[in-house]
Amino acid sequence: MGKIIAVHSYKGGTGKTLMSINLATTLVAHGKKVALLDLDFRAPSLYAALKTNDSEYWLNDYLNNVCEIKRTLIDLTEKYDFKNGGQFLVGLANPHTEAIRDMGAKDRKWEMRALGRLLALKNSLLNDMELDYIIFDTSPGLQYSSINAIVSADIVLVVTTQDTSDTQGTKRMIQELYDLFDKKALLLLNKTLIGTTSFEKEKNEIAKHYESLHTLPVLEVIPCFCDVLRAGGTIMFVKEKPDHPFAKIVEEIAGRIEKI
Amino acid sequence: MAIVTEKSQTRLLEKIKECLDKLNEKMEVFIELQKNEQKPENLLPGLPEALDVMTLLSLPDHLRKTAITLCKLGEATADEVAENTKRARAVESGYLNQLVLMGYLKKERRGRKTYFYVEK
Numbered sequence: 001m002g003k004i005i006a007v008h009s010y011k012g013g014t015g016k017t018l019m020s021i022n023l024a025t026t027l028v029a030h031g032k033k034v035a036l037l038d039l040d041f042r043a044p045s046l047y048a049a050l051k052t053n054d055s056e057y058w059l060n061d062y063l064n065n066v067c068e069i070k071r072t073l074i075d076l077t078e079k080y081d082f083k084n085g086g087q088f089l090v091g092l093a094n095p096h097t098e099a100i101r102d103m104g105a106k107d108r109k110w111e112m113r114a115l116g117r118l119l120a121l122k123n124s125l126l127n128d129m130e131l132d133y134i135i136f137d138t139s140p141g142l143q144y145s146s147i148n149a150i151v152s153a154d155i156v157l158v159v160t161t162q163d164t165s166d167t168q169g170t171k172r173m174i175q176e177l178y179d180l181f182d183k184k185a186l187l188l189l190n191k192t193l194i195g196t197t198s199f200e201k202e203k204n205e206i207a208k209h210y211e212s213l214h215t216l217p218v219l220e221v222i223p224c225f226c227d228v229l230r231a232g233g234t235i236m237f238v239k240e241k242p243d244h245p246f247a248k249i250v251e252e253i254a255g256r257i258e259k260i
Numbered sequence: 261m262a263i264v265t266e267k268s269q270t271r272l273l274e275k276i277k278e279c280l281d282k283l284n285e286k287m288e289v290f291i292e293l294q295k296n297e298q299k300p301e302n303l304l305p306g307l308p309e310a311l312d313v314m315t316l317l318s319l320p321d322h323l324r325k326t327a328i329t330l331c332k333l334g335e336a337t338a339d340e341v342a343e344n345t346k347r348a349r350a351v352e353s354g355y356l357n358q359l360v361l362m363g364y365l366k367k368e369r370r371g372r373k374t375y376f377y378v379e380k
Contacts (some may be wrong), residue, residue: 108310113380115313119332147313151328180317180324 002033002126005257006136006153008146010224015160015190017045018228018235020137022246023157026254028077028086032132035073035125037091038151040139041103044093049234050076058094060103063114064101069124080239086139089131102144111144118152141169142177150177155218155260156185160210162192167213174214184260187216188253191224220253222246278372285374288354289361309363311378326355330365335377 006172007020012216017040024036037059038046047053057071082088094100106114125131136153138146150156156178160170178185189210194202207218228235239248309315311331316324329344330336338353345352356376359365367376 034314108312108314111314112310112312113376115331116334116378116380144313147317151313151316151331177317180321181328182325 001129001136002132003260004126004134004136004153004154005155005157006120006138006146006149007157008138008150009140009159009160009166010173011161011163011166012140013204014041014140014161014166015188016140016159016221017049017137019157019159019188019250020135021046021049021234022237022250023257024133024135025080025088025112025236025255026247026250027133027258028082028088029084029238030258031084031086032255033087033089033130034133034135035089035091035131036137037221038093039136039145039217041093041145041152042100042139042143044095044100046137046233047092047095048088050090051234052079052090053092053095055092058099059091060094062091065113065115065117069121070129072142080236103159106144111148114144115148118148121152142173147177150183151181154184155257157188158185158216159188159190160214161190162206167210171214174216178216185216186219187211187214188219189221192221194221194223203251219256220249222249279351281372283348285353285357288350291354311364315364322361323355326352327359327364330356330359330376331378335375337373337375341376 005023007016007023009016020036023093023143024034027034036046039059041060052074055072055074057067059072061067062069062072064073069091072091074092076088076090077086080088094103121134125134137151138149140146158170158178160166174185177183187210188208192203192206194206203221206221211218223245227243228246235241237244237250241247311327316331319327325345325347326341329341333340333344338349338356341356342349342352356365356367360367360376364378365376366379367374369375370380
């Protein structure tokens, strides 16, 4: 049975979307069948990052009970020339202002049904379509859409940085959200300032510090790369720059996730 | 004198068991309510509540586990919930009935089994 992975963070701009796209495509390159779903209905970003919006339906429609999940999925396997038996499916959030406003004005009953629709993906995508992974790119912080995503996920990847307010918020979020829902959560320390001379030593020190601070395992410590920032968050390393250190790091992360 | 056949004896025993099950379920609710020092009337809201994630977060730990499990299963008996949570069936039955009284869940009897579900 496949797994649902939610990529989440306390603050925005930590690198969730970049990580979601690269983790998903690295898994596809490994021959896995993956659906990457944009659950950030407040600030949709996958349509821009993947330069695609030719879906018949949005994920908003699926949650509104207008269509089945299959109708929202775009198959990008051929577009990005993935071989190896992998499949790259993408579900987008509607980026139009009206849709964003509509999603922000839902009542509790709707959110309850939306949770049911997300939980049902286990059956429709993992069981029936036999996908290996569903990756949720969530909205940051503690709001309905992200908590719904977290509750439905098997694994939560918490992308966090060395920023003080992010660190404090993440700590609170772990205690007051993940722990309460008994979630298997793993930390990804992103944009860390590591010198190049004693890379491994510094990396281990950072991992140790955040592991004891957050009482969660650190899956990986990722240095801050200027060229990643320069690319504007849209770079698909496995295809565009497979030899870049970031690509190697995502490769490591994907490998570890496959072992869970 | 009535002749008690093996068949009617079995039927009678089944009936007794069914009544005991019902009684047991009711007792579990009262035990649970007493444990939490809540009176049933305080738990009966005017309107049915939605079991959304924010509500799940506000529930006490023991009830949250039961409620999430039921959300995942969609519809289940106390036995099925207990299998998932690895807690005793009687405990889950008590928690499920408490969630029904709080207005978060509905229950329906079908044959000998009671099914709990979240109202859509």
